[in-house]
Amino acid sequence: RKEVEQDPGPFNVPEGATVAFNCTYSNSASQSFFWYRQDCRKEPKLLMSVYSSGNEDGRFTAQLNRASQYISLLIRDSKLSDSATYLCVVTPSNDYKLSFGAGTTVTVRA
């Protein structure tokens, strides 16, 4: 079983729609969680950290469910510029290594 698994998509949505997707992780001792955004042929960039209580940053909402071992990302009022691949990143405890999901591709159409 992979340490971090994501639905690859693609999720094709119209502008203004809401899109949500999950990421599951296998290590129950994982300590920190992030969502990164990667545009085509570019480096990943931090979108947001994911806190236990859930957090929101503008149109983006991230949640953590430790019991079921998944994190989620919800994008409201989708913009064309939200088209990208979203990477889920999990940090196991007592380890400097991070585990990356393969990414979920989102395409927002006009």
Place this chain on the structure above:
Amino acid sequence: DGGITQSPKYLFRKEGQNVTLSCEQNLNHDAMYWYRQDPGQGLRLIYYSQIVNDFQKGDIAEGYSVSREKKESFPLTVTSAQKNPTAFYLCASRASERYNEQFFGPGTRLTVL
């Protein structure tokens, strides 16, 4: 500006040649990482270093070598032993606190001719 730089942006290599990719950071981060990304795939860890003069193999270290002589620098050598080196190589750094995020450089796209 603080950040991570990688050079060159594009690199072409003949089969059988070694090549070194540069990674420099001025964020004062202790940990540095090298990843490889193939088209349509996720990031795979090659090597990482938690402190100067120390580094550990990642999941796909065969055919690669690194050094960490300075805190700011973590060069990656792709040797002729790497069977399929054509890929997008990403360097990252992270502050020492375990809960901090990684920051990535812009990447080097290596093509073996």
